[in-house]
Amino acid sequence: MEKSIENIWRQEFKFNKELIPDSHDLQNQKSKDIFDRMTRSMKKNTAMLMIFALGFLVFVYFSEAPLVLGILIFLFFNSLALFNFNQIEKAEKINKTATSYEYLIKFRNQLNKLIGLNMRFNRFVYPICMLVASIILWFSYGREAIMEKLFLKFPDMVLINGIPVYFLIAVLILSVLLSVFSAKIYKWEVNLFFKNLIDELEEIIQQMEELKN
Amino acid sequence: MSKDFYKSYIYPHLGIIIKICRAYTNTQEDFEDYFQEVCLQIWRSKANFNEQSAWSTWVYRLTLNVCLTFTRKKKRNVTVIDNIEHNEIDDDYESAFTSESFRMLNEAIKKLSKLDRAIILLYLEEKSYKEIAEIIGLSSGNIGTRINRIKNRLKKILNGKIY
Incomplete structure (x- = not known):
């Protein structure tokens, strides 16, 4: 007897349910997915740091700022990037054959460790960035014209090594403030780049804990 | 993926997801890859669902997109690895x-x-x-x-x- 394809499609669909991957597999898949996305995103950010360091070196080369400063910053940021790459690699070596829950917990610990280390580094990184930016600003084009204008307005301006003392005080205060608030700034930075992924990671871990109980 | 999410958003459309994935695959292994990717994409893109279309339409579109993308990728692999024939159908596959x-x-x-x-x-x-x-x-x-x-x-x- 002939049957229409429409009827067969609607009425005769019976599928061996054993062949459908269960939700546990999906859980594993989801864990691997978040793990991959996170490490990829971290690698991308670290690579951006290296590109920034290179760009900075090129910029210093063409500016009037001392080249040694550019080289030092280039080396400094690259060391930081290499350290981060190393930590990411360590995270990638986490045994994925363990249960999803176990390796996500290990990954979260590794991630927290990395964030903690960077937070400590940034206590120095931010003020250094501030100092470097100030030096660049000081050596940048038009410095002499600005100084002339300043002298006209404030003829009794105090200078230390030819640099206005207020400028030095402002740089110092800003550097100290950056150091004091480095943890908050870094947290904001992390949230900016990784908030969604961190939230997803926490959500999966929470769901897995719920399923376990 | 929580059981609630699976039950509420995937399970009601399991039939069509299976049908579409089976229509684009020839082995159980491929089917599982496609199926899991579809479920993953549904979970991942749930936040982007803007309710302008029905949820079922969203699921169909996503399932087809995943299947078409995977099929394209597989086809590329076939041209790279000449000796592997991906179009062979497993003997037991259709008996599902x-x-x-x-x-x-x-x-x-x-x-x-x-x-x-x-x-x-x-x-x-x-x-x-x-x-x-x-x-x-x-x-x-x-x-x-x-x-x-x-x-x-x-x-x-x-x-x-x-x-």
Whole structure:
């Protein structure tokens, strides 16, 4: 007897349910997915740091700022990037054959460790960035014209090594403030780049804990 | 993926997800890859669902996108690894469908082009021409003609066993 394809499609669909991957597999898949996305995103950010360091070196080369400063910053940021790459690699070596829950917990610990280390580094990184930016600003084009204008307005301006003392005080205060608030700034930075992924990671871990109980 | 999410958002559409994934795969292993990726994408893109279309439409579109993307990737792999034939169908693969007629129909659908497969799958799921056009990204004008052509082709493949 002939049957229409429409009827067969609607009425005769019976599928061996054993062949459908269960939700546990999906859980594993989801864990691997978040793990991959996170490490990829971290690698991308670290690579951006290296590109920034290179760009900075090129910029210093063409500016009037001392080249040694550019080289030092280039080396400094690259060391930081290499350290981060190393930590990411360590995270990638986490045994994925363990249960999803176990390796996500290990990954979260590794991630927290990395964030903690960077937070400590940034206590120095931010003020250094501030100092470097100030030096660049000081050596940048038009410095002499600005100084002339300043002298006209404030003829009794105090200078230390030819640099206005207020400028030095402002740089110092800003550097100290950056150091004091480095943890908050870094947290904001992390949230900016990784908030969604961190939230997803926490959500999966929470769901897995719920399923376990 | 929480059980609640699976139950509420995936389970009601399990049938069509299976049908579409089976129509684009030839082995159980591929099917599992496609199926898991579809579920993953549904979970991942849930936040982007803007409720302008029905959830089922969203699921169809996502499932088709995943299947078409995976099929394209597989095809690329075949050209790279010449000696591996990905189009071979596992002997037991089709036996997952317990109805003989359904199995025959599914095998016939697999002989269609990727796009025709997508259109006929949506048509068989009783989607309107407008919805099919929206999901596939074609104009709704010629969907009807195309469906008739696909049905004739299926009839030919099935050699009159199904009309």
